[in-house]
Amino acid sequence: MSTPHQSDETSVMEFGVIHVEHDDRVLRPRPWTRLQSEWAAELAHDLPAGPFLELCTGAGQIGLLAAVLSGRRLVAVDADSSACELAARNAVRAGVAERVEVRAGDMRTAVAAGEAYALVIADPPWVTTAEVGRFPEDPLLAIDGGADGLAVARLCLEVAGGHLRPGGLLLVQLGDDAQADDLAASAGWVERGRRHGERGLVLLLAPA
Ligand SMILES: C[S@@+](CC[C@H](N)C(=O)[O-])C[C@H]1O[C@@H](n2cnc3c(N)ncnc32)[C@H](O)[C@@H]1O
Secondary structure, eight states, X not given: OBOOOOOXXXXXXXXXXXXXXXXXXXXXXXXXXXXXXHHHHHHHTTSOSSOEEEESOTTSHHXXXXXXXXXXXXXXXXXXXXXXXXXXXXHHHTTOGGGEXXXXXXXXXXXXXXXXXXXXXXXXXXBOGGGGGGOTTSOHHHHBOOTTSOHHHHHHHHHHHTSEEEEEEEEEEESSHHHHHHHHTSTTEEEEEEEEXXXXXXXXXXXX
């Protein structure tokens, strides 16, 4: 887990019906990713009862908007303590702090044995290590997805697989269809659909 550091400049961005504080310590919120929150809220009608889990929350906007739209509780996890500070403030700003818990830590240890969620929302880094130099303004931890861009996405599947309620689902954000095809072929999962945005896509997976 990283230690928090200060940033000189904070901005506030509209993200659907919420406002999100962010700065240079986190990935700048990308408007197209609202589709992940909106899809989560749509799915909530038919999901089992229970909270949502967001892995790789950053400043928190995707999970928070899903919580606002669905009325569900949310546990939001990020390895970066600075991101978690922002996510906690953004939960207050969105008016949902009483049903949102932000946890700083690696996803492999931040979710305790026995915890079970109706939906896991995952926004892992998905840029290949070879390509991260193209995005010098972005924090490395937020974008570096390893050799094929899927290292952290695979971790998300591993964590989600151990923490879904019966009937629960996983919504994972990726860079392109090739990555989605690769991840959808993972043992233990079946694809339930995908939706495309301007600069990436969201893949819906169910345990096989
Ligand atoms: C692509 S950013 C997503 C941030 C935000 N959800 C968004 O869409 O703007 C990926 C996030 O994953 C976090 N992260 C990377 N590896 C992680 C790990 N092993 N466990 C928890 N969080 C991790 C990074 O700190 C970063 O905030």
